[in-house]
Amino acid sequence: MIITDNPHWANRLNRRIFLGGGLAGILGSTAVGGLRAEGNRGNGSSPDAPWINPGVPKAKRIIYLFQSGAPSQMDLFDPKPVMEKHRGKDLPESIRKGQRLTTMTSGQSNFPIAPSVFQFKQHGKSGLWLSDAWKHLPKVADEICMIKTVNTEAINHDPAITFMQTGNQLPGRPSIGAWVSYGLGSPNRDLPAYVVLTSFGSGRPDDQPLYDRLWSAGFLPGKHQGVKFRNKGDAVLYLTDPPGVDRATRRATLDRLSSLNGIHHQNLGDPEIETRVSQYEMAFRMQSSVPDLLNVKSESKETLDLYGPDVTRPGSYAANCLLARRLAERDVRFIQLFHMGWDHHGNLPGALRGQCKDTDQATTALLIDLKRRGLLEDTLVVWGGEFGRTIYSQGGLSVDNYGRDHHPRCFSMFMAGAGVKKGITFGETDEYCYNIVKDPVHVNQLNATILHLLGINHERLTFTHQGLEARLTGVETARVVTEVLA
Secondary structure, X not given: OOOOOXXXXXXXXXXXXXXXXXXXXXXXXXXXXXXXXXXXXXXXXXXXXXXXXXXXXXXXXXXXXXXXOOOXXXXXXXXXXXXXXXXXXXXXXXXXXXXXXXXXXXXOOOOEEOOOOOOXXXXXXXXXXXXXXXXXXXXXXXXXXXXXXXXXXXXXXXXXXXXHHHXXXXXOOOOHHHHHHHHHOOOOOOOOOEEEEEEOOOOOOOOOOOOHHHHOOOOOOHHHOOEEEOOOOOOOOOOOOOOOOOHHHHHHXXXXXXXXXXXXXXXXXOXXXXXXXXHHHHHHHHHHXXXXXXXXXXXXXXXXXXXXXXXXXXXXXXXXXXXXXXXXHOOOOEEEEXXXXXXXXXXXXXXHHHHHHHHHHHHHHHHHHHHHOOOOOOEEEXXXXXXXXXXXXXXXXXXXXXXXXXXXOOEEEEXXXXXXXXXXXXXXXXXXXXXXXXXXXXXXXXXXXXXXXXXXXXXXXXXXXXXXXXXXXXXXXXXXXXXXXX
């Protein structure tokens, strides 16, 4: 039996395979009725989708600056000067409370307190605390909404970064960018709704790898997958037609393929056939749109200087920040930068300086550039990693050198731009920067807040998968952090 008339495609493929067996004649009519009763609520691009909140959303797009490897919060954003009095002393059990440790430090005989070697000052009218590892970020202190109490259950990199991106520690779920693409669609037909850029840090070049599944569409339609631009060579492969093929020939070829795929889809009902057709068309349009996007010769010297000397090096964090602004100008919905190198189990002071040298000027420039072009009003910028770092040293401790282990109990992230309060700090950690004492923000709450700023009700943005209404923020209640909203 071939099913061709059901608009709810989410379960069509699996059921088609099942009904292709010997039970088709017996169960066919029942299955068709079930297919009509089940499925998902639209493709996410309709303004009357059930997950769209009433009113005008604050943010039209997201730039997510993900710092892979876990930046140390007490060396960057959360000063703990009292720790100097406890230098080298064992972390009290009353603070640790038997909390889980990684295998990298669980065998240590003691957990010596390692005060930060960095000095902190308050900046801007808001008095935002920043360490002297940041040379440029203080310029935009009054744009920043700092959250010091983000927390997660994941204690190792792979499950933690997977959790941050997909709302689940296990692989296979859609990423946040894919959910946003599914929920809102794209206002730009010539570029993907979700673009991913990656860069390697100088602080630790051999840091944790990144996997394509971090920007996967999971069980959502494949067209919502993040499109990764390469950081070496051609950003997107095969943009140039091969010798002997002109645009008219390429167009005619795609038209014939589309016709054949249409027949194939009518017969089989496989939704990925439609995705394949749409991606062929997107690739055709990207042959014109991407070269224009990547051509930064139109940028003024003043703008290039703003982002720093690395901006002309393809694949650098600075070049990706400039590219993120150009993508935002073209209404790409979700732009995600992954910068590796923040996993500092040893030699943290030197490595952290390297990471800040990579990212400080360009992050600051991005915020300044967006604001002066009027884009910060409807662009939400998010900065952070997958968890934090321990106050105690991993391995040896000296006056000017130490390492830190993973710490999921509390870490700092910041946002800026559309819909969030400017120049505020939210949440409070204890004097050891080990536990939260006020206003915890779970990863699911952070994601719920991001979706809210885009005009999405996170509880209603669901997709039927294996009989369950799956969503980014999980099955438990996750509130929007209204205290940080403008």
